[in-house]
Amino acid sequence: MEPAAATEFELERLRAQVAALSKDAVLAQLAAGVIHEINTPIASIFSNIDVMERSLEAIEAQLGAGGPPKALALLKMMRNLVQVDRMACQRISGVIRGLKLHARGEEEGLCPAHLNQLVEDSILLVGSEYKRRIAFITDLGDLPPVECNPQLIGQALLNLLVNAAQAIEAEGQVTVRTAVEGDQVLISIADTGTGMTDEVKQKIFHTAFSTKALGVGTGLGLPLTYRIITEQHRGTITFTSELGRGTTFEIRIPITTKEP
């Protein structure tokens, strides 16, 4: 074989090898690398946030209620910022956990959690970006502790809330309702956004499908949410949507996931 032909042959073989690597495997490998790389910095940030909260508390105790008003106001502001940092980190952690889940389908631990608190935390986080043009309204029922993975449910709520907010072009509202329905809890998230076409409705739970601009949507949010609710929590996720009127997602998860 001529050298040029041999090189060409080698190239072809390499191309075949590259093609043989499945997209999923590459993604899973990438995800594992990202998870590993982010784990340590995020651990450090979480710890620092906690230390800052403890320090601010100590300073506040030293100053007492009669401290200089300006200093007390600054402390209050710092405590709010630290709280936002914590929520922001939880969101990053949630994404990482979501990625982990998506890549390997890992079973995570379940524990009793207060869903209304998760809803309020998530709204606080999403609201910080959208509250100028979107009103977040809550109608939270009296819920018992629900056996779930709070981080994953939080991630699912964040995904749905961000989607709801992004579906609203100018001003509008997002209404979150929770209630007990028999042995399940319901969380519904309704937006007054653009709604979906029938074609979009067919594809929303498909991986890598997005109607958002490049860099805004990854096409991973709803498939992840779907898996979190149906596979991790044996729940259901349904939606109704009308063009020009908005979309409502309804999540139902069992209060206890134990087999009867």
Place this chain on the structure above:
Amino acid sequence: MNPQPEIVLVDDEEMVLTSVSALLMLETECNVHTFLSPAEAIRHLETHPVDLVVSDYLMPQMNGIQLLAKSKELQPEAARVLLTGHADKGSAIQAINAVGLYHYLEKPWENAQLLMIVNSAVERTQLLRQVQAMISDLDNAHDSLKDIQTRLIKAFL
């Protein structure tokens, strides 16, 4: 008994050293010595008595288990804690047996849990040292009793 507990903290990530030592400085009375390299930590352990060694697992040159094994050799009474980002439970369980690990923590760690482990580990080491000191006192007392007994026997015979 050491009035201010001494802790050696080893991780090849500067940020982990900074975060954990800030927490321990704020919430404990411990004196924290931080090291980016296991070799430097070993040099410290060769010459300074410590109450607790907390080490990362994956580090260049030497892993956390190897470091803790060396620490056990140098200062068997100092408690050993592994802080692993690798979620490598198999290695940690092996370490529990091989190097007598006091505890093992996964990154991201919970500060409250870390504090609890550090406090109880330090307390355990200090109690261990107290017991050793008491045993040594008992041995001395026993020796002097034997001595008195010998002298008494000699006096009466």
